[in-house]
Amino acid sequence: MKIIQLRCFVILCETLSFSQTGDILHLTQPAISHQIKKLESILKFQLFIRTNHRVELTAAGKHFYSDAKDFLSRLQVGITEASLINKGKLSVIKIGYEGHALEMNNLPVVMRMFSSMYPDTQVIVLRINHKERKNALLSGSCDIIMTVKDNIENTEGVIYKEIMNEGMMCLMHHDNVLASKSIIGFNDIRKEMIILLDPNNGPKEWLIVQQRLISMLPESQWLFSDSISSGEIFIKSGMGIAIIPVFCKPQGDDIVCLPFMMKESFSYGVAYLSKSANEKIQSLARLLQSELKMIDKS
Structure with a gap:
């Protein structure tokens, strides 16, 4: 098994396009196809289902993807470390x-x-x-x-x-009507669009807090953000008010950060x-x- 075969596999998993994978790796489409076929031959199972119009991962391919990507990431870190040590x-x-x-x-x-x-x-x-x-x-x-x-x-x-x-805080665009307040309570945001961190990408404590928020704000609408960065974009676009742990506080002149009246802390x-x-x-x-x-x- 060669590194180039794993790289072809991982990038093809993410693009699902032989042409895009070839562009990224500076290889022709036939060369990408050859490397994938060689890898499948070594592994003795099929990684992709290929038709004239689309490329799909098999169940085995989906399972193998995370391990292959993790291996390549570890390899790159190892190369970086060795290079630094080589430089003194x-x-x-x-x-x-x-x-x-x-x-x-x-x-x-x-x-x-x-x-x-x-x-x-x-x-x-x-x-x-x-x-x-x-x-x-x-x-x-x-x-x-x-x-x-x-x-x-x-x-x-x-x-x-x-x-x-620290506890929780509310983030909002500076032109939000609530931005002039000194602290935010449940009544202030009960009819707002609330932006929360996706619990699948955060600590289990956050799931508990989220469930309590949803139960206490039945009139609110909810928007789940995959990251602090995505949540910041939502706020700046005026899509709602975010509730996050204080230590995750972003910075920016157009975002107002106010304490939120909630007892939980992180x-x-x-x-x-x-x-x-x-x-x-x-x-x-x-x-x-x-x-x-x-x-x-x-």
Whole structure:
């Protein structure tokens, strides 16, 4: 089995087009078809159903896709690490993160500070889905993850350092009639379009909060966002009011962020494995905790 065969397979899964896959990999359509047929021959099962008009994944192909993509991602990270070590770095530390504004604005600052303390160590960041981040830590794909406590609570061998424990907030466009208020209650939004994070992409605590919101706001309409970034686009387009944990707060002059009168809170912090907690990993975790905690208090 060759790497090019897996790359052809993964990209074809995502495009379902031999021509688009060929364009991405700079190969001809017959070359893509040849690589797929070779891979199917090696695996001894069919990956795609091909007709004159469409390409579809078989059940086996759908199952194999996630593992193949994960393998290629791990391979690329391994190549990156080896390249850095070849250039003189003695070690590499990998941070798994979500991608909300708190991380995007402050991880670069922390990484620069850490680099000045340990110039022989390179920190790299990997944007990883909430549900996959815990497994990335436990498998060693990441050395540190930024996460809610709910994601790793009661997991043996994991050390968790809390950065903040905050409640919920409402986000809205600055021209919304509610933007002049100092705090938002249930009555304020009972007939609004409410934007929520998709519970399938968030912590189980969020599912509980979501269910309570839906039950307490029977007159509201609901729009589910696959990410903070998508929710921000909805808000800026005037499609509704978002309710999110405080630590996910986006930044932007056209978005107003107001406290929401709800008791539930979320613990957000940094986690790493005790068995791999060398001096540098512990130092980076402390730096992340202290610097982001200062941002929270400011």
